[in-house]
Amino acid sequence: MIDPPFLSLILPVLNEAATVSAQLAALQGLRARGAEVLVVDGGSADGTPDLARPGLDRLIDSPRGRALQMNAGANASRGQVLLFLHADTALPATADQLIRQATAAGASWGRFDVRIDGHHPLLRVVERMMNWRSRLTGIATGDQAIFVRRDVFAAVGGYPELPLMEDIALSKRLKRVGPPACLRECVRTSGRRWEKHGVLRTIVLMWCLRASYFLGADPQRLAIRYGYRPRQP
Template identity: 25%
Template structure:
């Protein structure tokens, strides 16, 4: 199995410095390619960071936004399985084996349970919900992966969604009853949002914006609402 890891970035130089060594180490041992899909609005030195790694392909995207950048990376990808990773998420050590096993079991889609990079009672409570299927499952930092044929059949992420593109995809997966697996080897995600705000505030805002998404509010309005309420870039 060839796995293409696609990372959409916007001024993520520091996170790339932290992540690429680990990913390239795994790529040296497994059939993995790494594609950095960079926003046309990035002004940092992400490309120079990428150029230091032979296993990394840097792509200058023509259209900004995570959905468009992930789709652009997917078009370039050679792998028969595509995985989409946020730059500040750390995959578990056995991620390649776990994805390969999930696909060999007949799953055409999947994602990872996760834990936070700091441990508190409330954050640990949040992470418990990522281990099972539920209302919020599959979105956010859970590292969605697809067989390439499944991703192509869905025509990629909906680029009309400048936010919630992962939940919109999850809705389509459920609607078409695509078999999927939640991998229990946990990814590690940043607690930055919670550090800059509070546990209660972040969860209330997430719930409020998710409800508005369910009610059909336009993605640009969702993004504006999210940015106005939360001290965090989107």
């Protein structure tokens, strides 16, 4: 029997034809060292699956919804550790080694610091606040490339199937198991969301959405405010 890989990279995608080939190309070094790459498509209409096939180990179709897609990828994966990677986020080249060191030291889950691509000076403030807040609270966001041991992910029930804030909800579950390993090496994530809608406006919106979520607001309503269309049956 073939031993399972140490690391499974799980990428939820939806209409990422412009970026998916380059992102997967950047993961081939990790793949060559034994990591498996799973792309979970939520119903792309732009040819994303065909573009992704040359650079992955498994392509999975899933109902649309980031939490649904990541859970589907986790169920289909074989790795001892699962890493959930957004389509606009790039890992450090030694991500597998860094995660191996963290788990060998006793961490059951963790995340990376984040660097936001873009030239607006407020983006430097945003990334520092994200990293500081995460280190202080033990809450990670999807932009920080959350990783978790398979057994721990299964024990907490995976991602809550929410249309928004699924990463925060998962972090709250995982904190009951133990604190995250807060790796100082950075993943790089696109600043397109901030620059498209205005950096300051997006900062205020995200603060309001997170505050509303912690006060008990309906995640479906928050998702609509964020700009997601409701998932079709």
